[in-house]
Amino acid sequence: MKAAWKEKAIRLILFATASTSILIVIGIFVFVGKEAGQFAIKPGLKELLGSRWMPVSFQKESFGLLPLITGSLLVTALATLITIPFGIGAAVYISELARPTEREILKPFIEVLASIPSVVIGFFGLVVLVPLIKSSFGLSTGLTALAGAVLLALMAIPTVVSISEDAIRSVPVSYKAASLALGASKMETIWKVTVPAALPGIVAAIMLGIGRVIGETMAVMMVTGNAAVITASPFDSVRTMTATIAAEMGEVAFGSTHYRALFCVGIVLLLATFGLNIIAQKFLKKYRMG
Amino acid sequence: MRTVASQNIIAWLIRVMTYLIVFVIASIIIKIIWNGLPVINWEFLTTMPKRGGSEGGILPAIVGTMSLALGTIIVALPLGMATAIYLSEYATAGRFTRTVRLAIVTLAGVPSIVFGLFGLGLFVIFLRFGASIIAGCLTLACMILPIIIVSSEEALRSVPKSLREGSLALGATKWQTIYKNVLPYSMPGMLTGSILGIGRAAGETAPILLTVAAFYLPRLPKSIFDQVMALPYHLYVLATQHPDIEKVRPLQYATALVLLALVLGVNLVAILFRIHIRKKYRW
Numbered sequence: 280m281k282a283a284w285k286e287k288a289i290r291l292i293l294f295a296t297a298s299t300s301i302l303i304v305i306g307i308f309v310f311v312g313k314e315a316g317q318f319a320i321k322p323g324l325k326e327l328l329g330s331r332w333m334p335v336s337f338q339k340e341s342f343g344l345l346p347l348i349t350g351s352l353l354v355t356a357l358a359t360l361i362t363i364p365f366g367i368g369a370a371v372y373i374s375e376l377a378r379p380t381e382r383e384i385l386k387p388f389i390e391v392l393a394s395i396p397s398v399v400i401g402f403f404g405l406v407v408l409v410p411l412i413k414s415s416f417g418l419s420t421g422l423t424a425l426a427g428a429v430l431l432a433l434m435a436i437p438t439v440v441s442i443s444e445d446a447i448r449s450v451p452v453s454y455k456a457a458s459l460a461l462g463a464s465k466m467e468t469i470w471k472v473t474v475p476a477a478l479p480g481i482v483a484a485i486m487l488g489i490g491r492v493i494g495e496t497m498a499v500m501m502v503t504g505n506a507a508v509i510t511a512s513p514f515d516s517v518r519t520m521t522a523t524i525a526a527e528m529g530e531v532a533f534g535s536t537h538y539r540a541l542f543c544v545g546i547v548l549l550l551a552t553f554g555l556n557i558i559a560q561k562f563l564k565k566y567r568m569g
Numbered sequence: 570m571r572t573v574a575s576q577n578i579i580a581w582l583i584r585v586m587t588y589l590i591v592f593v594i595a596s597i598i599i600k601i602i603w604n605g606l607p608v609i610n611w612e613f614l615t616t617m618p619k620r621g622g623s624e625g626g627i628l629p630a631i632v633g634t635m636s637l638a639l640g641t642i643i644v645a646l647p648l649g650m651a652t653a654i655y656l657s658e659y660a661t662a663g664r665f666t667r668t669v670r671l672a673i674v675t676l677a678g679v680p681s682i683v684f685g686l687f688g689l690g691l692f693v694i695f696l697r698f699g700a701s702i703i704a705g706c707l708t709l710a711c712m713i714l715p716i717i718i719v720s721s722e723e724a725l726r727s728v729p730k731s732l733r734e735g736s737l738a739l740g741a742t743k744w745q746t747i748y749k750n751v752l753p754y755s756m757p758g759m760l761t762g763s764i765l766g767i768g769r770a771a772g773e774t775a776p777i778l779l780t781v782a783a784f785y786l787p788r789l790p791k792s793i794f795d796q797v798m799a800l801p802y803h804l805y806v807l808a809t810q811h812p813d814i815e816k817v818r819p820l821q822y823a824t825a826l827v828l829l830a831l832v833l834g835v836n837l838v839a840i841l842f843r844i845h846i847r848k849k850y851r852w
């Protein structure tokens with residue numbers, strides 16, 4: 280009887296620990312949402328729709344999120360434009376064209392990139408990429424959206440390569456065999472049979488990569504110049520949502536409007552990455568079933 | 570894509586792209602080693618910083634990062650492993666299991682700076698820990714929990730069913746079976762995933778920025794309620810906030826190298842460990 284009681288207790292403890300993940304997610308929404316909620320009551324959410332982010336001012340502070348959101352979108356869009364061809368290209372090369380030993384070296388080597396801390400990548404950007412951009416485009420400063428995008432692409436590429444490569448490799452050999460038997464060349468088979476068959480996995484990989492890009496903080500903060508302006512030019516300095524929180528949180532008074540506005544930025548980020556993640560999971564499920 | 574020539578061009582193009590990525594990774598690592606190594610000596614690693622970080626060593630940052638990594642794993646490892654055991658051995662298909670899985674996927678996607686906001690709101694302010702090691706560790710633990718759960722569950726699932734059935738058939742209870750026949754074989758795999766988690770925790774900057782990291786604090790922490798310096802934050806400060814950034818460039822490279830060596834070293838240990846396990850256990 281004692282053994283049965285013990286079994287039940289262990290089961291209960293494990294059940295309780297498994298619930299902590301759910302509690303943490305709820306906790307994140309509650310504690311980030313709580314401050315954002317206060318902001319919604321006092322200055323009101325309308326304040327966030329403005330096009331000027333000027334949290335410290337002698338006349339009137341304004342907390343318009345538009346420049347921050349467009350900043351994040353610009354950097355993310357540019358990073359995605361770089362990530363997609365490089366990520367898919369490398370994944371196709373590694374899975375279909377590389378020799379076996381070459382593959383065994385290339386994949387882990389690219390995955391090493393994922394483990395380099397973002398602040399180190401940001402530092403590299405600062406000392407190498409920023410001066411390079413400045414001199415090659417003749418700009419007054421190299422701290423631009425483009426610099427941020429290149430670094431973010433570097434951070435997204437390992438995710439995209441790794442997951443896409445798995446997806447491409449899990450395409451059944453019979454598909455390729457059928458295509459080759461019908462007289463298609465190797466490259467035709469890759470681009471018209473293998474890659475389309477692996478597409479849900481590749482799309483999921485890109486989504487997860489973008490999720491990482493939107494949420495990245497340190498590297499972006501170090502190289503984008505952090506000017507809160509609305510622009511579509513890759514050669515302008517921008518300020519992303521993540522960098523705003525990281526840079527300003529140290530200087531705000533607890534409970535001030537500015538403090539709460541930063542939590543509002545956090546909620547926007549949270550919802551954006553949450554949405555992307557859900558979509559990515561839908562695609563991943565599709566490719567695992569297919 | 571009709572002619573052989575254009576096909577070859579595309580094949581070459583993606584080869585060049587792949588090796589361009591490799592080239593960039595190699596140049597990051599080589600550049601940091603090349604410029605950082607000459608600066609690093611025993612004194613740099615074991616003394617306090619002086620004059621706002623312009624001179625002296627980085628001992629408190631090394632100690633800070635190590636204590637954060639250690640504290641994080643102490644919190645996250647039992648939680649993550651227990652969750653993985655539940656999911657792989659006990660969970661039945663149903664709403665609770667689906668919710669737990671959704672929560673894990675969601676946690677894995679939450680931006681690190683949002684973890685920082687959460688840690689600030691819950692641990693630093695609501696629970697009144699203040700900016701402290703314990704607040705930082707708990708925040709980082711929440712962040713690496715999904716890594717540990719996913720890799721531990723994978724390790725548990727790779728233990729063949731027959732081992733469990735044999736034990737149950739001999740009259741062992743479910744927990745006895747797990748404890749004696751499943752955990753010993755999956756433990757190395759579970760630890761590998763956890764090591765990767767430590768690497769992630771050691772390199773993160775954004776969450777500790779809001780919950781623990783001190784700008785400049787040339788002394789060692791005395792308790793878990795102290796603030797500490799940390800390597801990634803120290804690098805950020807030297808590279809962007811220091812009054813004379815060009816002058817302390819060598820210190821930046823050296824700090825970057827110590828951080829990189831720590832994180833890549835931890836990852837290397839995990840990879841070697843994994844290779845070792847794969848050789849040892851073949852089902």
